[in-house]
Amino acid sequence: MREVVVLGGGLHPFGRFPEKSFVDLTRPAIREALDDAGVPFQAVQIAYCGRVNAPMGTGLAVVNEFGLTGIPIVNVEQACSSSSTAFRQAFWAIEQGLYDVALVVGFEKMERGMIKMAAQDSYGVQMGQSVAPAGYARKAQTYMHRHGATPEMFAQISVKSHKNGSLNPNAQYQKPVTIEEVLASRMIASPITLLQCSPTSDGASALVLASAEQAHRYSSPDRWMTIAGWASGTEAYEEDPGEEGDLEPTVTRLSADLYERAGIAPADIDVVQVHDAFTPGEVFRLEAMGLVSEGEGARFVAEGGADIDGPVPVNTDGGLISRGHPMGATGAAQIVEILRQLRGEAGARQVPGEPQVGVCHNSGVGGVNMHAFKK
Amino acid sequence: MPTAEPIDANVFTFEADELCIKAAECAACGARFHPPRQYCARCASREMRARVADPAGKIETFTIVHQRPPGSLVEPPYTLADVQLRSGERFSCVSLDTAGMTIGASVQLRVAAFDTDSGPRAGLVFDLVPEGEANA
Ligand SMILES: [Zn+2]
Secondary structure (H helix, E strand, C coil), rough: CEEEEEEEEEEEEEEECCCCCCHHHHHHHHHHHHHHHHHCHHHEEEEEEEEECCCCCCHHHHHHHHCCCCCCCCCCEEEECCCHHHHHHHHHHHHHCCCCCCEEEEECCCCCCCCCCCCCCCCCHCCCCCCHHHHHHCCCCCCHHHHHCCHHHHHHHHHHHHHHHHHHHHHHCCCCCHHHHHHCCCCCCEEEHHEEEECEEEEEEEEEEEEHHHHCCCHHHHHHHHEEEEEEEEECCCCCCCCCCCCCCCHHHHHHHHHHHHHHHHCCCCCEECCEECCCCHHHHHHHCCCCCCCCCHHHHHCCCCCCCCCCCCCCCCCHHHCCCCCCHHHHHHHHHHHHHHHCHHHHCCCCCCCCCEEEEECCCEEEEEEEEEC | CCEEEEEECCCCEEEEEEEEEEEEEEECCCCCCCCCCCCCCCCCCEEEEEEEEEEEEEEEEEEEECCCCCCCCCCCCEEEEEEECCCCCCEEEEECCCCCCCCCEEEEEEEEEEEEEEEEEEEEEEEECCCCCCCC
């Protein structure tokens, strides 16, 4: 199998842009990614588009905006993990030797308010069970019960995310918040308050991938990052987990796959993006990924362990909470951030010490995708 | 006692006015599910037996929901819990109460009526069983 590299990335800022069309959002993101990669659009051989709420076939419109070259264009709907799935498909296509240059696009426009997760006439929806933050909230209650963690520790994660977002010109929220503001914001599902929820957002992200053999035609290796490993899956049936059960069994299982494929250990990872739709998610995922020991994650993050200059920098761009979460665009945006960090181009939010290895975790109703990258 | 027609008769029914919580047991591996499944999530067997679940159980974990999610008939604040029944089924269920919720607390299922566009309909909810009254 062939080595595959990420050549370039681009974003449309995340936020609320009700006046903009999908093409208005994707045009600058794709243009930035192509220019960043040094790849002319005519060289793109296949495109994969992650999107959730767009009308059918919208991926064709956003890619064809750059020219009608007749390439295959694939629409991927995988809820919050749509564009990391699109990325994985593009990676596989190149790795297997089917194509040499691929474009990945993620885009979304969302309504305000809690997202709908199931058919509106289903029993669970009518009975108040389809609550976006409730899965995270219930795990957070279990976590506090087991480990003596406090709501303040989870709230501190939002403070960290907003601080990082304030350093990111593409973030939806670029204003720091205090822990008092986070705790005083409206309770949504205990212990999660409004400022611990990712917002609904509009935005777009794009990446250009190539085989290492062909990448030399477009740019120099110091601008690439290699896709070192991947892992994907959905929740498996779990035996009654009992009082000690794993809070993130899927991430635990996939992390082992990822590290084996990438030939890395948790201690090798210099920068991390995790899916923090709600603050407690950051803690559960860091523990499942083996980056901090079980039961220590909330305290670790609250005490600065996941800060940009901490031992395990996490969600350096503000994460879903502060960068924003336009569902279809999030997965690829995480990868754009890792590219910026590994190149040393992250500006005010640059992780010190020339990070060499980055990992992304993107998840949701559509399952979990994890990728590892090496400079 | 039935108060209204069930929102979904696949979840529970009333048999001779008694609450009947519908469940399924895998004939191959014994795993139990509520609401009932056609095929087994544990071993993928297609042979499932219908059964009735025990309305008593305990809270595995919970959250208090303060914002009404889209499409919900339940007035916030309410409790949304992962419940494990004594007969083995594990599922999500709401309580109309919020006070005194704790992990491991004993609960009892009942039906409650909710107003819908087509008149009152019944859904399953749980109540905490006061300490000392839980028959193990
Ligand atoms: Zn079975």
